[in-house]
Amino acid sequence: MTPELIGIIGILAILILFFAKVPVAIALIIVSLLGTTAIRGFEVAFAQLGRTPFDTSSNYSLSVIPLFILMGMVLSNTGIGRDLYRMVDSFVGHLKGGLATATIGTAAIFSSISGSLNATTATVAKIALPEMDKYHYKSSLSTASVAAGGTLGILIPPSVILILYGILTREPIGALLIAGIIPGILQILLFMITIYVLVRSDSDLAPQREGRADTSERLHTLKNIWPFLGLFLVTIGGIYLGVFTPTEAAGIGAFGALFFAVISRKFNWKMLGGSLEETIRLTAFIFLLVIGANLFGQFLAISRIPVMLTSYIGGLEMNPYIILGVILLVLLILGCFVESLALIVITLPILYPIITELGFNGIWFGVIMIMVINIGALTPPLGISVYVIKGVAKDVPLQTIFKGIAPMIIAMVICVIILIIFPELVTVLPDMMK
Numbered sequence: 001m002t003p004e005l006i007g008i009i010g011i012l013a014i015l016i017l018f019f020a021k022v023p024v025a026i027a028l029i030i031v032s033l034l035g036t037t038a039i040r041g042f043e044v045a046f047a048q049l050g051r052t053p054f055d056t057s058s059n060y061s062l063s064v065i066p067l068f069i070l071m072g073m074v075l076s077n078t079g080i081g082r083d084l085y086r087m088v089d090s091f092v093g094h095l096k097g098g099l100a101t102a103t104i105g106t107a108a109i110f111s112s113i114s115g116s117l118n119a120t121t122a123t124v125a126k127i128a129l130p131e132m133d134k135y136h137y138k139s140s141l142s143t144a145s146v147a148a149g150g151t152l153g154i155l156i157p158p159s160v161i162l163i164l165y166g167i168l169t170r171e172p173i174g175a176l177l178i179a180g181i182i183p184g185i186l187q188i189l190l191f192m193i194t195i196y197v198l199v200r201s202d203s204d205l206a207p208q209r210e211g212r213a214d215t216s217e218r219l220h221t222l223k224n225i226w227p228f229l230g231l232f233l234v235t236i237g238g239i240y241l242g243v244f245t246p247t248e249a250a251g252i253g254a255f256g257a258l259f260f261a262v263i264s265r266k267f268n269w270k271m272l273g274g275s276l277e278e279t280i281r282l283t284a285f286i287f288l289l290v291i292g293a294n295l296f297g298q299f300l301a302i303s304r305i306p307v308m309l310t311s312y313i314g315g316l317e318m319n320p321y322i323i324l325g326v327i328l329l330v331l332l333i334l335g336c337f338v339e340s341l342a343l344i345v346i347t348l349p350i351l352y353p354i355i356t357e358l359g360f361n362g363i364w365f366g367v368i369m370i371m372v373i374n375i376g377a378l379t380p381p382l383g384i385s386v387y388v389i390k391g392v393a394k395d396v397p398l399q400t401i402f403k404g405i406a407p408m409i410i411a412m413v414i415c416v417i418i419l420i421i422f423p424e425l426v427t428v429l430p431d432m433m434k
Contacts, residue, residue, distance in 0.1 A: 003303045006303055009035075010303065013027075014028065018338065025285075036299050040302060052298070057291065065163055065283060068163070068254075070276070070279045073278045080225065085131070091218060094208075094212035102128070106124055106127070106128065107150055108156060110123060121388045135206075138204065140205070141206055143396055143400070148405070148408035151187075155371065155374070157180050158235070161340060164345075165370070166366070167290060169352050182428070183419055235252060240433060300349045327351060335373045364419075378412075383402065
C-alpha cells in the first residue's frame with residue numbers, strides 16, 4: 001500500500017475508534033503507532049512513541065494550561081459565579097428579558113475565569129435557571145440563554161482551546177488569546193439583541209420584573225467582584241501590553257486567585273484540594289490529547305496526505321472563500337457529533353496547511369474554527385451544552401431546550417459571517433500588540 005492509502009485508512013480508523021467510544025487520545029496513539037509502523041517500520045514507530053511524549057510534555061508553552069486552569073478552578077470554587085450574576089443582574093435585571101440578558105453577561109465574565117464551555121454552562125445554569133424560574137421565564141428562553149452564554153467559555157480569554165490551537169499550530173498564544181476579545185464581545189451583543197427581539201415578539205417569554213437596583217446596590221455588588229476584575233485586567237492586559245508572556249500571566253493569575261480566596265475568607269483546604277484535583281485531572285487529559293495529536297500529525301506527515309491535499313487545493317482555480325466555506329461546513333457537521341477538543345486535534349494537522357496555503361491568517365482561522373465548533377456544541381445529536389443543562393434542569397424536555405436554542409444558533413452564524421467579511425475584527429488587537 002502507498003503511504004497516502006495508509007493515511008486514509010488511518011483517518012477512517014480514528015473515526016471508527018471514536019464512535020466505538022475509545023478515548024480520543026488513546027485512539028490517536030494507537031492509529032499513529034500502527035500507521036507509522038506500516039510506512040516506516042517498527043523501530044521508527046516506537047522511537048517516535050518513546051520520544052514524543054517527553055518532547056511534548058516538556059514544552060514550556062504547555063505550562064500555561066495548568067496555571068490558567070488552576071486560576072479558574074480556585075475562583076470558581078470561591079463562589080464568585082453567584083456574585084457575578086448579582087452584579088450583572090443589578091444593572092440589567094429590571095429590563096424586559098433582563099434576567100436572560102444578565103445570564104449572557106454572567107456567562108461572558110465567568111468564561112474569562114474558567115476558559116471552559118462545560119464549566120461555564122454548568123455553573124451559570126445552577127445560578128441562573130432557578131432565578132429565572134422564580135420570575136416565570138419560559139424554559140425555552142432560560143435554558144437557551146444559559147446554553148448560548150456557555151459557548152463564550154472557549155472564546156473569551158483565557159481560552160484553553162485557543163491555547164491548544166496555538167500549541168498545535170505554533171501560532172503565538174498571546175495573540176490568539178487577545179484575538180478572541182472582540183469576537184467575544186460581538187457574540188455577546190448579538191445574543192442580547194436576539195433576546196430583546198424574542199421578548200418583544202412574545203411577551204410571555206419573559207415577564208418584566210418590578211423594581212430596579214439603585215446606585216448603592218450596584219456599587220455593593222461591584223465591590224464583591226473587584227478583585228476578579230483586577231485579576232483579569234492584570235493577566236490579559238499584561239499579555240496585550242507585552243509585560244508578561246502567557247505563561248507568566250497564567251502564573252500571576254493562579255497566585256492572584258489564591259490570594260483573592262484568602263483575603264475574601266473563602267479559602268479552605270477542601271477548596272484547595274478540590275481545585276488541585278480538578279486541575280490535575282483536566283491537565284492530564286489535555287496533555288495526553290496533545291501527545292496523541294503530535295503523534296497523529298507525524299503519522300499524517302509521513303503519509304503525505306496534508307501535502308497532497310494542500311497541493312491539490314492550491315492548484316484549484318476556485319475562490320478561496322468557497323473552499324473556506326466547505327471546510328467550515330464540514331467542521332459544523334462534525335461538531336454535531338464530535339467533542340470540540342477531539343475535533344480540533346483530529347482535523348488541524350490536515351486543515352491548517354490548507355488554510356495557510358489559501359492565504360488566510362492562522363490566528364483569524366483559529367477564532368473562526370472555534371466559533372463554528374461552538375455551534376456544533378448546541379446542535380443535535382451531540383449538543384453537549386444542552387445535555388449539561390439537562391443535567392441541571394431535569395424537568396425541561398430536550399426538545400424544548402433545542403427549540404429555544406435555534407435563534408441563538410442563527411445569531412452565532414451571523415457572527416461568523418461578519419468575522420469572515422471583516423477579518424480585521426479578529427486581527428486588529430493582535431496586530432496592535434506588535
